[in-house]
Amino acid sequence: MKNHFPNSYLEIDLGAISKNIESIKQRVPNKKYLAVVKCDAYSHGVVDVARHIRDQVDWFAVANVDEAIELRRAHITKPILVFGVPTYKTAAAYQTHNLTATVSQLTHFSILMDGTDYHLNFDTGMGRLGFSLDQVKEVRQQAVINQRLTCSGIYSHYATADDPGSDKVLEQADLFSELVKHFGEIPIKHISNTGASTNYVLDNYDMIRIGLGMMGYNPGKTRHKWLKPALTWNSRIAQVRPIKKGDTVSYGATWASPEDGYLATIPVGYGDGIPRSLSNKLEVSIKGKKYPQVGNVTMDYIMVYLGEDKLSTDEEVTILGGDALNASDWADLGSTNVHEILTNLKGRFERSHINY
Numbered sequence: 001m002k003n004h005f006p007n008s009y010l011e012i013d014l015g016a017i018s019k020n021i022e023s024i025k026q027r028v029p030n031k032k033y034l035a036v037v038k039c040d041a042y043s044h045g046v047v048d049v050a051r052h053i054r055d056q057v058d059w060f061a062v063a064n065v066d067e068a069i070e071l072r073r074a075h076i077t078k079p080i081l082v083f084g085v086p087t088y089k090t091a092a093a094y095q096t097h098n099l100t101a102t103v104s105q106l107t108h109f110s111i112l113m114d115g116t117d118y119h120l121n122f123d124t125g126m127g128r129l130g131f132s133l134d135q136v137k138e139v140r141q142q143a144v145i146n147q148r149l150t151c152s153g154i155y156s157h158y159a160t161a162d163d164p165g166s167d168k169v170l171e172q173a174d175l176f177s178e179l180v181k182h183f184g185e186i187p188i189k190h191i192s193n194t195g196a197s198t199n200y201v202l203d204n205y206d207m208i209r210i211g212l213g214m215m216g217y218n219p220g221k222t223r224h225k226w227l228k229p230a231l232t233w234n235s236r237i238a239q240v241r242p243i244k245k246g247d248t249v250s251y252g253a254t255w256a257s258p259e260d261g262y263l264a265t266i267p268v269g270y271g272d273g274i275p276r277s278l279s280n281k282l283e284v285s286i287k288g289k290k291y292p293q294v295g296n297v298t299m300d301y302i303m304v305y306l307g308e309d310k311l312s313t314d315e316e317v318t319i320l321g322g323d324a325l326n327a328s329d330w331a332d333l334g335s336t337n338v339h340e341i342l343t344n345l346k347g348r349f350e351r352s353h354i355n356y
């Protein structure tokens with residue numbers, strides 16, 4: 001749906017995304033860099049982001065063929081790896097749009113059409129997609145037999161790299177280093193995501209896959225000052241009303257005003273991506289001052305306690321990023337990850353890109 005009269009504004013700082021990429025390159029130098037832009041580039045707008053960063057990265061990756069076609073239609077010519085599984089329905093699209101498939105089970109060798117480029121995907125402990133390690137021999141055989149396809153890479157994915165100090169990361173790293181010995185001739189070997197690249201000192205092989213880091217966040221609890229969130233979400237006060245001591249606010253009446261004062265109603269709610277589970281935990285920023293969000297988050301609105309400040313309707317309110325809490329803070333408060341906070345931002349805002 002096109003928003004002709006949007007209630008809120010998502011501002012994406014493309015320059016910040018470029019800087020984050022350069023900061024990551026400085027820390028993990030001399031690799032190929034794959035930009036993970038699935039799910040509309042974590043809600044940052046895949047076409048604008050991809051066009052802006054295309055000269056900074058070597059590869060793009062997306063979750064499915066539709067997302068990859070969107071990039072091709074936007075004239076992105078860099079290689080695009082599709083993480084998802086190829087099917088009979090999508091096989092032709094890989095060929096037509098020159099996409100790199102992920103081959104993660106034996107049937108994929110026969111599904112893909114002549115000339116299709118692919119990466120092998122092995123499961124070293126993520127437990128999601130990929131060949132198991134005891135299939136090495138059959139996979140090698142199929143790769144050799146299927147000379148009608150081109151294998152340009154082999155990869156795996158860490159399950160626990162979002163936080164530092166995980167033994168499982170080291171186990172997976174060992175398994176991958178054993179695995180790739182059987183595939184020496186494959187040019188691009190890759191396993192590291194943002195967390196593995198920023199929280200660990202590991203062999204990053206030929207390429208790192210960066211999603212969240214580009215957007216300016218480290219996954220997990222560790223924050224890195226050198227990553228700067230690119231996203232700011234603003235709205236405007238819809239109404240300001242006096243509130244009396246003891247008056248309750250919103251569904252369930254979970255909050256009562258401690259004093260006589262003012263209450264602002266902001267036209268964004270869980271329908272726009274503010275998790276309802278964060279009710280009574282958030283803060284917004286208005287004119288550089290923090291105010292608590294009070295009562296349950298509703299579908300279309302949140303309420304903010306202004307105390308004695310009688311602010312005016314239409315005053316700008318920063319909900320996320322900028323002077324307010326950022327997506328990492330929300331993730332911590334909500335016991336979820338930053339990825340989920342970002343991908344839940346959808347629909348009822350106008351998104352603009354700045355700092356080209």
Ligand SMILES: *Cc1c(COP(=O)(O)O)cnc(C)c1O
Nearest residue numbers: 036157193194209210211212213
């Ligand atoms: C999403 C994804 C990534 C990117 O992860 P970040 O934590 O955002 O860097 C990398 N590799 C695979 C296979 C993924 O699915």
